[in-house]
Every structure is written in C-alpha cells, then in structure tokens.
Amino acid sequence: MIVAEGLTRSFGDTRAVRGVDFEVPEATVLGLLGPNGSGKTTIVRMLTTALPPDSGTARVGGHDVVTEAGAVRPMIGLAGQYAAVDENLTGRENLEMVARLYHLPRVEARLRAAELLDRFDLADEAADRPVKTYSGGMRRRLDVAASLTSDPRVLFLDEPTTGLDPRSRQTLWDVIEELVAAGTTVLLTTQYLEEADHLADNIVVLDHGRVVAAGTPAELKRRVGSSVLVLILTSEAMVPSAVAIVEESCGCRAEVSGTEISVPVSGGPAMITRTLRGLEDAGVGLADIAVHEPTLDDVFLSLTTEDGFDGSGSSAPDTGGNGR
Numbered sequence: 575m576i577v578a579e580g581l582t583r584s585f586g587d588t589r590a591v592r593g594v595d596f597e598v599p600e601a602t603v604l605g606l607l608g609p610n611g612s613g614k615t616t617i618v619r620m621l622t623t624a625l626p627p628d629s630g631t632a633r634v635g636g637h638d639v640v641t642e643a644g645a646v647r648p649m650i651g652l653a654g655q656y657a658a659v660d661e662n663l664t665g666r667e668n669l670e671m672v673a674r675l676y677h678l679p680r681v682e683a684r685l686r687a688a689e690l691l692d693r694f695d696l697a698d699e700a701a702d703r704p705v706k707t708y709s710g711g712m713r714r715r716l717d718v719a720a721s722l723t724s725d726p727r728v729l730f731l732d733e734p735t736t737g738l739d740p741r742s743r744q745t746l747w748d749v750i751e752e753l754v755a756a757g758t759t760v761l762l763t764t765q766y767l768e769e770a771d772h773l774a775d776n777i778v779v780l781d782h783g784r785v786v787a788a789g790t791p792a793e794l795k796r797r798v799g800s801s802v803l804v805l806i807l808t809s810e811a812m813v814p815s816a817v818a819i820v821e822e823s824c825g826c827r828a829e830v831s832g833t834e835i836s837v838p839v840s841g842g843p844a845m846i847t848r849t850l851r852g853l854e855d856a857g858v859g860l861a862d863i864a865v866h867e868p869t870l871d872d873v874f875l876s877l878t879t880e881d882g883f884d885g886s887g888s889s890a891p892d893t894g895g896n897g898r
C-alpha cells in the first residue's frame with residue numbers, strides 16, 4: 575500500500591531524508607523509529623503529498639504522491655505531530671467540520687462525529703466544550719479521531735501517543751488494532767519502543783535521514799543479542815548441581831545470583847527443553863522460569879549511537895554463548 579524508493583529531501587544544507595526505501599503491505603503497521611531530527615516527519619509529509627521529494631518516488635495505494643496527489647489524498651488520513659484542530663470550535667464541531675470537508679452529507683457528518691467522539695472517550699460533556707479548554711491528551715485524541723473521519727484506507731500517525739496517559743494510549747492502540755484488522759494500512763512514527771513492539775508488524779529505524787535497520791520487532795531484537803533463559807530454584811543448596819546441568823546442556827557459562835541462574839539461549843527451544851528435562855531428572859526444584867528477549871530499547875541504542883550501525887552484520891548474535 576505504501577512504497578518509498580530513494581526518497582530524498584533537503585532543507586538548505588540540512589539533508590533531512592537521504593535515500594529512504596521501504597514498503598508497507600496492506601493491513602499492516604509500519605513503525606518508523608528514530609531519534610529527534612532523523613527525518614520521520616519529513617517522510618510523513620512527503621507520503622501525504624504535503625511536501626515534494628527532491629528525488630526518489632513514493633506510491634500510496636498504487637498512486638504516485640507527486641504526479642497523482644489528487645488520487646492519493648482521498649485515500650489517506652493524517653494525524654500530524656502537532657494537532658490541527660480548531661481551538662475555538664468544540665470537539666463535535668471540529669469533527670463535523672472535517673466530515674463536511676470530506677463532502678459527507680450533514681446528517682452523516684453528525685453521526686460520524688458522534689461515533690468518533692464515543693470511540694475516543696470524548697463523548698461526555700467535553701464534546702460540546704471549545705477545544706481551547708481541552709487538556710493536551712484530549713486534543714491529541716480529537717486530532718486522531720479527525721484523521722479517521724473519511725474512513726481512510728491508509729492512515730499516517732506522526733507520534734500519535736506522545737503526551738497520552740496510559741489509559742488513553744491503550745485506547746488508541748486498541749483503535750489502531752481494530753482498524754488494521756478491518757484492512758487499514760498504518761504508518762506511525764513513535765519514540766516509544768514499547769509501542770512499536772506492540773503494534774508494528776515491521777519497523778524501520780532511521781538515523782540522520784537514512785534507514786539503519788529494518789525488520790520485524792523480533793528480527794531487530796535478535797540482531798542485538800540472543801534471548802536469556804532465567805531459572806529460579808526453590809533452594810540454594812541445589813545451585814551447584816543445577817549450574818552443572820545448565821552449562822552442560824547449553825555449552826556455555828551460566829551466571830548465578832542467589833537462587834537465580836541465567837544463560838543465553840544459544841540452541842533455541844531445544845536447548846531449553848533439554849535443560850529443563852536435565853533439571854527434572856536431577857530432582858532440582860524450580861520456583862520460576864522466564865525467557866527474556868532483548869528489548870527494542872537495546873536495539874535502538876545499539877543502532878543509533880554516534881558510531882551508527884555499520885550494516886555489516888557484526889552485531890549479529892550468532893557468536894554469542896559458545897564459551898567452550
């Protein structure tokens with residue numbers, strides 16, 4: 575639904591976006607991650623026909639964003655980084671106005687506005703107050719609601735949950751998941767890695783206007799390191815024999831802290847099964863078991879440091895955990 579090829583855009587001497595490629599399949603979510611100034615908003619503006627690229631092309635729903643902008647616009651919804659609602663109108667009036675701008679008949683516009691207010695928890699007395707009396711989170715929700723007015727097939731959300739409290743964030747996540755299940759394609763930018771992890775089918779990490787990594791959340795996490803198996807024993811007395819069994823089955827060194835034993839999961843699920851069976855056979859009691867994946871925060875920090883990502887795959891995890 576979205577294809578970007580070699581997208582490039584400068585502002586004077588600032589090379590904001592430098593040859594970015596990606597694709598977003600229909601009914602999936604792409605998470606665009608990157609530090610401040612890495613080019614996220616500039617990409618969103620180019621894809622939503624607000625800003626022409628210097629070079630490269632982009633297609634949304636099969637239409638070129640420059641030469642067929644008029645075909646792209648009716649298909650898309652956009653909630654920009656800064657709310658675009660009218661302060662002096664009420665929430666309801668804002669949504670009805672947007673609906674009318676999309677040429678919905680008056681009655682339908684009213685119904686659509688009511689439905690969106692309800693969906694974003696703005697249906698109580700807030701709906702009929704001027705937006706200038708809204709809190710930051712309420713404005714943000716209204717802005718996202720407005721982007722859904724035309725039931726767009728492709729939705730662009732630039733940092734949609736910045737400034738939202740946990741409940742509002744969850745509400746928005748739920749809405750996004752429903753939309754995607756119904757076939758909507760979503761491109762969202764975010765600073766919250768947990769959000770990308772939760773919502774995105776695919777992630778593109780940007781740094782200084784370039785793509786420094788791309789893949790599913792799980793793939794990106796695998797690049798920074800392997801998962802870790804954590805075992806908590808019921809008794810400290812069993813620790814030495816348990817460590818021997820664990821080290822034998824994983825072929826690596828275990829870390830021990832009190833009754834907690836941690837080892838990298840070097841051989842995949844088979845290694846975990848082997849370890850647990852060995853422990854059971856030896857009569858070692860387990861109070862808890864967990865497998866920790868590296869988080870996207872680890873990924874982000876390792877990819878967007880000063881040195882940047884070198885792209886050679888040297889951070890691949892294959893070498894981990896072979897202490898023998």
Ligand SMILES: Nc1ncnc2c1ncn2[C@@H]1O[C@H](COP(=O)(O)OP(=O)(O)OP(=O)(O)O)[C@@H](O)[C@H]1O
Binds near residue numbers: 585589609616617655
């Ligand atoms: N209209 C503009 N005029 C001049 N420079 C601009 C303009 N828009 C963006 N830039 C520059 O382009 C670069 C990328 O900006 P952009 O807004 O795309 O980053 P971003 O990834 O969205 O950052 P943030 O996380 O802070 O929102 C920055 O260096 C910014 O200063």
Ligand SMILES: [Mg+2]
Binds near residue numbers: 614615616655732
């Ligand atoms: Mg931005």
